[in-house]
Amino acid sequence: MLTNKKVTIYVTGGIAVYKAADLVRKFIKAGAEVKVAMTASAQEFVTPLTFQVLSKHEVYTDTFDEKDAQFVSHIHLADWTELAVVAPATANIIAKMANGIADDFVSTALLATTAPRLIVPAMNQHMLENPATVRNMGALKSYGYEIMEPDTGFLAEGYEGKGRMPEPEKIVEAAQLVVLNNAKELPLKGKKVLITAGGTKERIDPVRFITNDSSGKMGYSLAKAARDLGAEVTLVTATNLLPIPFGIEPISVQSSKEMETAVLDKFHNIDMVIMAAAVSDYRPKTQATVKIKKTNEDMNLVLEKTTDILAELGKRKTGQFLIGFAAETHEVERYAMDKLNRKNADMIVANDVSKEYAGFNKDTNEVIIYQVDKEPIQISVRSKDLIAEEILYAAIESMHDEMGTE
Template sequence: MLTGKHIALYVSGGIAVYKAATLVRTLIKRGAEVRVALTQGATAFVTPLTFQTLSKHDVYTDRFKQFDAEHVAHIDLADWSDLAIVAPATADVIGKMANGITDDFVTTALLATTAPKFVAPAMNNHMLASAAVQRNLKQLQADGVTLIDPETGFLAEGYEGKGRLPEPETIADFVEVALLQQAPNLPFAGKQFVITAGGTQEKIDPVRYITNKSSGKMGYALAVAARDLGAKVTLITASDLPNPFGMTVVQAPSAEEMAQQVFDRFQASDVVIMAAAISDYRPVQPATEKIKKQAGHQELVLTLTETPDILAQLGQTKQHQLVIGFAAETQHLLDNAAQKLARKQADMLIANDVAAANVGFDYDTNAVTILRPQEAPLKLPLASKTVIAQQIMEIIRQMRFNA
C-alpha cells in the first residue's frame, strides 16, 4: 500500500527521535520515498546527516533555506507529499498544529500540506494527559488529522506510563491500514469475515494440554489478505502470533471457546473461513491439579470425548454465508478432502498435504488444492502463505463478490 508513495516525515524534539530514524528505513522498505524535516529540537537528539543518509534526500531544518531557487522549500515539500507523518510529535508541535502557529519549517510545511496527516504523540504521561494537550489533540482530529495512539511502557523518566512512541513497524502498519480503509472500490468493502487460526489446546491438567503443530500463520495470512481487500475481519485465534492491525482479534484457546466465538458472530458474517486446526478430542474431565508421576511405572489413561464440529454446524445452518473449511491430510488428500467437503456441506474446502516438504503446519510456505461442489479441483502450487492467501481471496471474490 505504501509502494510509490511520497511520504514527508516531520520529526520534533524528543527522546523518541531515535525511532524516527528506523521509521525512515521501514517506510522505504515498504516501497515509499521519504523526505524528512526536523525541528531544531530534533537536531539536538539526532543529526540531519543521519536522516539524509537514510532517506537519500536533503533534510529540511530551516524555513529560510532554499535547496532550489525555483521552489519555496516548505511549499514544495507540502505539494510533493502523498501523506505526512509527524513522529515523534511533541506537545509543542501538536499545540502549534492545532492553533495554526508556523514558526519553523516543520509547522509551516504542515500548514501548507493538503495530503492526509498522521500524528504520533510521544511525551511524558502527565503531559499527555494534561487538559491543554488533550484539547489540542481533539482539535487535530476535528481538523481531519489521524492520531496514532501512544503506547504504555517504560518512559525516559524511569517509570511506566502512557506516552511512548510506537515501534516503527507499528506506525507503518497503522498508516497502511488507514490508507486501505480509505481506498475506493475495494471488493470486500463492508463485508464481514470471520477467520479462525492456530491449533487449539485441550487441557489435561493445569500445566498440560493436547494440541497440534499449527502455528496459525495461514489463518493470519488470510485475515490480512481479507483486510487488505476492504473486509471487516474478526480473527478468532488460538495462536500467540502478534495481532495484525486493522481487525478485531479474539483469543479462543480451546475448541469449546472457539466454537462459541464463531457461533456468536456467524449470523452477522458474510464469509467464515475455518483455518484453525481444531482438536478433534478433549479430555472428558481435566484434572484440577497437576498429575504426578506415580511409582511403579503405571500407565496413565486419558478418557477423551469429541469436540464440537464447528464446520459441520456452520454448513448445516448457513443462510447467506459463504462457509470455507480446511483439510490437513497425510494420505489420500483429494479423496479425504472431497468426502469432508460433502459431509460438512461447505462451499469450499482448502486441502493440503501436511506430510509434504515445506507445506502446512508451522511453515511460511504452503501448497493447497481448492475443492468446491460440482467443480474440478484447483491446485495452488508451493508459495508463501501470503501469496496463497491472496489467491484464495481472489477465488472468494469470483465466487461471491464478482460485481
C-alpha cells in the same frame, strides 16, 4: 502497502528525535519514498545531514529557503505527500496544528497537507495530560487526523511515565493501517472476515492436554492477507506462539468449545469465515480438576466427539461465504469433496500434510481449492503468505460470481 508510497516525516524538537532516524530507515525498507522536514528545535538534537543521507533527499528546514523558483517548497511538498507522519510530535506542534498556526516550514507544510496524517506524540507525561494538550489532540482527532497512543516507560526526565515515542516498527505498522483505512479500491473493503487459527487443546487435567501439530501459520497468513485486501478481520486463535498482526482483532481461545463459542457469537455479523484452525475432533469425556498421578496400571481415557464447527456454520449460514480446510494424508480429493458437500461449505482448501514442504509447522504450503461445480484450483508450493493471497483472490472471485447470479 507502503511500496512506492510518498511519505513525508515531520520531525519536531523532542529528545525522541534520535528514534526518527531509524524510523526513516524502516519506512524506506517497507518500500516508501521518504522526504523529511525538521523544525529548528529538532535540528538542535540531530542535524539535517543525517536525514539527507538516509532519505537520499534534501531536508526541508526553512520556509524562505526556496531553491527552485518554479515551486513554493512547502506547498510542493504538501502536494507530493501521500502520507504525512509527525514523529516525534511535541506539544508545541500539536498545539499549532490544532489551532491553524503556520509560523515555520513544518507547521506551514502540515497546514497545506490534504493527505492522511499520522501524529505520534512524544513528551513528558504531565505535558501529555495537560488539559490544553488533551483539548488540542481532541481537536486533531475531530479533523480526521490519526493519533498514535504514546508508550509508557522510562522518560528522559528520569522516571517512569506515559509519553514515550513508540518504537519505529510500531509506527510503520500504524502508518500501514492508516493507508489501508484510507484506500478506496480494495476488494474486501467494508467486508468482515473471521479466521480461525492454531490447534485447539482439550484438557485431560490441569497439566496435560490433547492437541495436534498445527502452528497457526496458515491462519495468521490469511488474516494478514484479508487485512491487506481491506477487510475488517477477527482472528480466533488457539496459539500464543505467533505475534498478532497489527490491525486485527484477536480472540484468544484454547479448547474447541471456546472456539465454537467465539465463532458462533460473531457469525451472524460476518461476510466470510475461514476455518483454518485444526480443531480437535475429540476431547476427554471428563476432565480432572487436579493432576492425575501415575500408577502401575494402564490408563483408559474415554473420549467424546466435539462439535463440528464448520458443519454447524454450514447449517446456520445466511449468505456468509464459508471456507474450510482439509488436512489429509491420502485420497485428498475424495475427502475434500466429501467435506465440501457434507458441511455445506462454499470452498474447501485441501493439502497433503504428509509432504515435507506442506502442512503443519511449515513456512510453505501446497494446496488445492475445491468448490461445487468448478474445476479445482491447484496452487503450487510457495510461502503461506502467497498461498493466503491466492485463496482470498479465489474466494473474492466466487463471491462476485454469486452476487452476479442473484
